Amino acid sequence: MTFLKKASLRFLYAVKTQFSKAKLAFGLKSGLVKSVMILPYKGFGNQHEIYFLGRVLRDRGIAASHLEDGKWKNFSKMYKRFMSWEIPNVRVKAEFQGFRQIATTDEEGYFEIQLQSQSPFHLDSTWQEVKLELLDQVVKNQGTVRTNNKVFIPLDPMGFGVISDIDDTIVPTGATRLWTMLKTTFLGNAHTRLPFPGVAEFYQALAKGKGKKDAHPFFYVSSSPWNLYDFLMEFLEVHGIPKGPLMLRDLGLSREQFIAGSHWEHKLKQVEKIFEIEKHLQFVLVGDSGQHDPEIYLQVVKDFPGRVKMIYIRDIKVSRHPDLLAIATELHSLDVPLLLIKDTGEAAAHAASQGWIPEVAIEPIQAAAEVS
Structure with a gap:
């Protein structure tokens, strides 16, 4: 950061602090x-x-x-x-x-x-x-x-944990389109905002595994601001999506940055915080191709070898395919598969093939995922 930018940041932060106090x-x-x-x-x-x-x-x-x-x-x-x-x-x-x-x-x-x-x-x-x-x-x-x-706090013995993004992974938000995102955020509520078809059913099946309650605990990481915490927790509850800790971020001006933490820095830090504390769990990571979830998850795999079992990426940005192919190839060399999915039914079929959810759960999830 240049001297001018640093000076501007110090000045703006001081103004902000004094305004908040007043x-x-x-x-x-x-x-x-x-x-x-x-x-x-x-x-x-x-x-x-x-x-x-x-x-x-x-x-x-x-x-x-x-x-x-x-x-x-x-x-x-x-x-x-x-x-x-x-x-x-x-x-x-x-x-x-x-x-x-x-x-x-x-x-x-x-x-x-x-x-x-x-x-x-x-x-x-x-x-x-x-x-x-x-x-x-x-x-x-x-x-x-x-x-x-x-x-x-997980009790022994437990299966793997699931860390999921929210924006454009669980719920369509238009996170890559600012005006669409603002309209959906400010004019909707937890009932009118709908998850992608089949997500609730798939996450419920994945949380239960093959019958054991809380077999696979869920954690949520998003770049949405903490101001939306109660809204997002209500959204998860209303739509029957498994409850779990939710890590968001502060978007305000800080001493060090004009915007307090980039999408990449925030998500990587929070995902790795979960890995550090839940040190006895392996994880399945779920995200989307709209921003940098694949790159972030690749870095997590490098930083915590042997801890990631699977990565599911919802395909919402076709132009990203060349980058995703390179990332998938590198992940394969690290013994971690990445599956690019068009809908939740594809993820459910794969999870069932791995024995993570029962076979009988596939058809209801795929039926729900086909609803437009």
């Missing part, structure tokens, strides 16, 4: 900010470690959506998600099985929890709850601000 001070003084909330993002861990992020924000009371909600109501909720009021420099306490950590929110209201124990945690299920409490007073008559966060 905005929050005005909101507190005027009464616009009447209550605050801890918004935790589902986490993951192993028998000795738990990891997740969260954010402290003004509570704007964004309720769940309904199928009959109109475009204006959808836009209003999405506006509230993006026009957030972040609460910086406050402490959040996390407690789990006698272990405690206190984290302080950054300028954007984010905090990070990473609880560690030398002795194994006591686990009776794959989903555990971590208690969270805000330790500092932000508004008058605040009262106690508490919540719980769910954290996925």
Whole structure:
């Protein structure tokens, strides 16, 4: 980065920080900010470690959506998600099985929890709850601000994990077409936005394997902003897509970058974070050809040899075929197959051939995938 760019970045970041402080001070003084909330993002861990992020924000009371909600109501909720009021420099306490950590929110209201124990945690299920409490007073008559966060911890023995992209992998978003993406994001809701045909059925079958509950746990990584977290979690639930930790990113201006992290850097970092913590799991990786999922997954294979069993790539960009052929060839030399799929039915047939889902699941998935 040139000196001029660095100077511009420092100046713009200082302006942004001062504006955020003034905005929050005005909101507190005027009464616009009447209550605050801890918004935790589902986490993951192993028998000795738990990891997740969260954010402290003004509570704007964004309720769940309904199928009959109109475009204006959808836009209003999405506006509230993006026009957030972040609460910086406050402490959040996390407690789990006698272990405690206190984290302080950054300028954007984010905090990070990473609880560690030398002795194994006591686990009776794959989903555990971590208690969270805000330790500092932000508004008058605040009262106690508490919540719980769910954290996925695999129990032995488990099968492989699945890491899936969302945009143009699970749901059509037009991520490569800005105007289309903005319209679908701001005017739709979790009910009206529909996944690709057959995805829910395939993911359900893959999660269960051949009958064992949670045989193949799911993790989701997307370049969408954290502002969409509750929307995307609701989307997964509404459409019967297996729940799992969801890793997004902050798109705002940072000290180091005009946009806080590129698609490539963000996704690679988050996928590899999952690999580092879920160190006893192998993984199937699912993405699309629209952006750089194949290149990112190739790098993951190189960084974690022997940990990737399979890569499925939804084919949405024909012009990328020469690049994909070169990547598939390199992956083959590393003993990791890449399958370029036109629809979910193709992935289901392959998964059944590997014994990952039952044969009887293929026909319903393929039937669903053919629905236009």
